[in-house]
Amino acid sequence: MNDTTPRTMRAITQDVLGGPEVLREAELERPAPGIGQLLVRVHAAGLNPTDTKHRQSGLFLGAPPFVLGWDVSGVVEETGLGVALFRPGDEVFGMLPYPYGAGSHAEYVTGPARAFVRKPSAMSHEEAAAVPLVALTAWQALADVAALRPGQRVLVHAAAGGVGHVAVQIAKSLGAYVIGTASAAKHDFLRGLGADELVDYRTTDYAEAVRDVDVVLDPLGGPESVRSLGTLREGGLLVTLLPIGVPELRAEAERRGVRATGMLVEADHAGMTAVARLIEEGALRVTVAETFPLSEAAKAHASLETGRTTGKLVLTVR
Structure with a gap:
């Protein structure tokens, strides 16, 4: 200095x-x-x-x-x-x-x-x-933890939120079919980001309407994490971003024949490099x-x- x-x-x-x-x-x-x-x-x-x-x-x-x-x-x-x-x-x-x-x-x-x-x-x-924080969260959850593959079905909760609207785009960039929950007023916004299917949580019970998904991205936590387990196909994975109470959630997932894990975002040079590349390619905004x-x-x-x-x-x- x-x-x-x-x-x-x-x-x-x-x-x-x-x-x-x-x-x-x-x-x-x-x-x-x-x-x-x-x-x-x-x-x-x-x-x-x-x-x-x-x-x-x-x-x-x-x-x-x-x-x-x-x-x-x-x-x-x-x-x-x-x-x-x-x-x-x-x-x-x-x-x-x-x-x-x-x-x-x-x-x-x-x-x-x-x-x-x-x-x-x-x-x-x-x-x-x-x-950075929202994109790294979505990238680490979908690409690293879930190892998302082309053709898999993903349910993104709070899809118009900070993490959610980025997760929709990252899931699409990885070749997934994306289902999002959001109020009806935000559906056009999410379709513009590539969402394939949308559920208005105010009028429709996603736990009844959505089935056979491979991955759930859950920023909601609590009772909604447990309810979301019912949307998964056998062997599917729920990744919750609120990892409090995960042992109980994991036990319930195992009882149902599915999987659950919690995560917190980490600083990640490789992840940020991947995010920057998606931005430069026009696949993420x-x-x-x-x-x-x-x-x-x-x-x-x-x-x-x-x-x-x-x-x-x-x-x-x-």
Whole structure:
């Protein structure tokens, strides 16, 4: 750090757990990259439901203060010892290691170099910041955990949500037949992303209407995970993104002759490379529902918690 380098940065932090009102903008010390790390000047940062859960309960991070945010798109400011993939000035995007690598809701953030890949040139930073966590979640669930194959049938719950609308596209890119649950108002949006069949959960019981699927992607958890087991063919797999209570779910799945597992998303250079390739090929796009300046992070949290967002919310930093 030279004499002209800023020593502080703007960041969104909190001192207590609670509602959106606990979030505040503060001047914090600017981090420095460690061995194998990048310092990224943040241009935009995605917002995900896990951010609101951590703000409310601490979840994996424990007691505040902390800076939230895992999704980031920006420009490499500095590289730490041993970094060979990137140089200062490179435009990158990625997901900080979940859950303990949070901190992208700030002007600068550090993270492992291999948590990032180069940003597709046709994407804005706002678009790129909406991608990593939801796309890695869908890719890891469908391509890695489920080993999805062409011709298989996939049920995606909450298909118009952040993870869901990306999962629809990734499943299609892997050659699957995709069934999604969503309100009727979002069906045209999902058909435009390639969904083959849609179920309006407000008027139709998916547990009765859907049968013989190979894979269920379940971001709902709880009783809906158990109900979803009935949609699977013999030997089929349910992947839940809320892995609390999975031992009981797995036991019920075995009783029914199907399988169930839980997962949390992980930082993944190979996965991000695959996601970037899908974007560059035109096989994947992430819908940005709305952007908010960093200073309005509390407003963005409140908007996300309405549950009516189609796609992603993004904080703009620069």
